[in-house]
Amino acid sequence: MPGPVSRRYEKLADEMDQAIGEGLLRPGERLPSVRVTCQHHGISPSTVFQAYGLLEARGLIEARPRSGYYVLARKKPARALPLQAPIRAEATEVAVSALAFDLLESTRDAAVVPLGSAFPAPHLFPFEALARSGARAMRRLKPAQITGALTVGDAGLRQTLRKRYALQGVPLAEDELVITNGAMEALNLCLQAVTQPGDVVVVESPTFYAALQALERLKLKAVEVPTDPQHGVDLDALGELLGRQRVAACWFMPTLQNPLGALMPRARKQALVELLARHGVPLIEDDVYGELYVDVRRPPSAKAFDQAGGVLHCSSFSKCLAPGYRVGWAAAGRFSPAVRRLKMMSSLATALPPQLAIADYLGQGGYERHLRQLRTALAAEQQRARRLIERHFPAGTRVTRPAGGYFVWLELPAGVEALALHHQAMSLGISTAPGVLFSADRRFVHHMRLNLGHPGDARIDDALRRLGGLASELASAAA
Structure with missing residues (x-):
């Protein structure tokens, strides 16, 4: 019996992806027409268009006006590595x-x-829908919600986020999530929770400059490890570094890393978490781009492999739904109590209206x-x-x-x-x-x-x- 319509196009795309990879469909070759593909597979034109669209998003085919779809040459991702001397694994004062x-x-x-x-x-981004959700949520606002949301954030939004984590195979404790003023506050709070001034923090090379700014502000030192545009952090180099130098934490972006766009494969994410757990080094996981994947399913976060509570997972809605609303969060594992205390001592709370607007929008069912x-x-x-x-x-x-x-x-x-x-x-x-x-x-x-x-x-x-x-x-x- 055929699967749900929403999955038929994925199956067709995967089959054609495999055929391209095995050379059965060669670069420059025209794909079968939509009509022929419909007849051959017994599916609708919309399903074929969805499959071809997915293949196009993967960079495997291209549409040519009034001509059809053609196979592109599979290009090996560029290893955009530095042309200068190899990376020196030494602690560096930061000033960017x-x-x-x-x-x-x-x-x-x-x-x-x-x-x-x-x-x-x-x-x-759906700003008009968010505005309607905000107005609807504020009409329902009860005074008790204002104080109830202090420090950790709105209970309804946190519950919705916990459900999303659970659907991704990441069960969270009820008190683990803290809503923050964007992902940057979450990341900074997590960094403060696991370091002291003068400590060494490992970052990717290249890394997002906001990570370097955070280290600079907290008077921390950076050690860079090579990061590949396809495979992410060099685990051999990281293991060698951890074996010879005291490291307080790692700040990595394993999913769609900024600036490389690297997506660390599932097995390497698991190996990363296990490596850091053996050395007792916390991982601050910056996952703000995790929803912007191309393929059929969301890549697992490093947090999905965390058995010891050592992954402090941070994200926000700023890149995927509501830039400017500044609603982020931290799921900080065993460091959650420290993050909550730091939140209370710094900004105390995140503005409630944006949280309520987003929570209402998510409840309307249009987010996916x-x-x-x-x-x-x-x-x-x-x-x-x-x-x-x-x-x-x-x-x-x-x-x-x-x-x-x-x-x-x-x-x-x-x-x-x-x-x-x-x-x-x-x-x-x-x-x-x-x-x-x-x-x-x-x-x-x-x-x-x-x-x-x-x-x-x-x-x-x-x-x-x-x-x-x-x-x-x-x-x-x-x-």
Whole structure:
């Protein structure tokens, strides 16, 4: 008996994915028409279109106007590793805030093309529905809820989040979740809960600059471990480091890492959690992009493999539902009491109206549909924009192929300094995120992160063309 309609397209996509991988469908080959596929499999046209859309999102096929769907060459993801000397596994004082602040200021200007921004396009989010939910929730607000939500957050929202964790195979204790002012507060609270000034914290290389800012603020030292665009953190290098140096914590992003977009395979996530548990080192897991995967099912978090309460899992709705609402959370395992105390001593509470709005929206049942639409839009735009980068940037440029999200990481030719390119682009009203932001010692001189999460922005194509032209000029001048 055939499975549910919602899963038939996944089965068809997986079968065609396997056929492409085994060479039965070759690069450049035209796929069977929708009509033929319907007849052969006994399914509807909408199911075929969904399957082909999923294959397109995976980067395996492309649609050609008035021609059909064609198989793309399987490209090995670029290993966008530093062109400089290998990473030195030494503790480094952190000082990146000034450059990060300048980048943030540039992205606040709506006239600037936001290739350096950390957020996708605002029109991708259901703000009108959220506003209706907010008004509905505030009409139902009882005075007792105001004090009841102090420190840990709204009970209804926490219960909804616990259900989502449970459906992902991660049961949480009733008092484990703390609602925070975005993921950054959650991450900072968790970092404070497991460290003291002067401690060493292991981060990915490259890593998100906000992690470096947090270490800088708390007077912590960073040790970087190599991170691969396909496999994530180098577990051998991490194991060797843990064997010879005292480490207070690790701050990693195993799912759709910023800036690489790396998705650590399931087995490697489990091995990571087991390695850290053996050494007694807590893992602060930044999982803000976990809902933006391309494939059929959500990748498991590292928290899913935590048996000892050593994973402090942090996320938010800022990248997947409600940017600007600043509603995040921490599920901090055995460190939850410490996180609650720190929350009480710092911000005390998270604003209640945004929590109630989101809780009501989740209760209306449209969240999963919104996420599917968001993932599809981001995947299609990433694929389209990557083709523009490959067309307009100089020879020798390497680009990652993430399995979701909206960032790509570029390794530019050796003669092109990304910071110089950034300044030239800013003079044309185009922001970028130069690679020196993503390391404590500014090692990624020839790298940059680009935000491709702006489908429908007519300025993007011209901006990528002009940015590629500037990079080509710098490469020619250095030759």
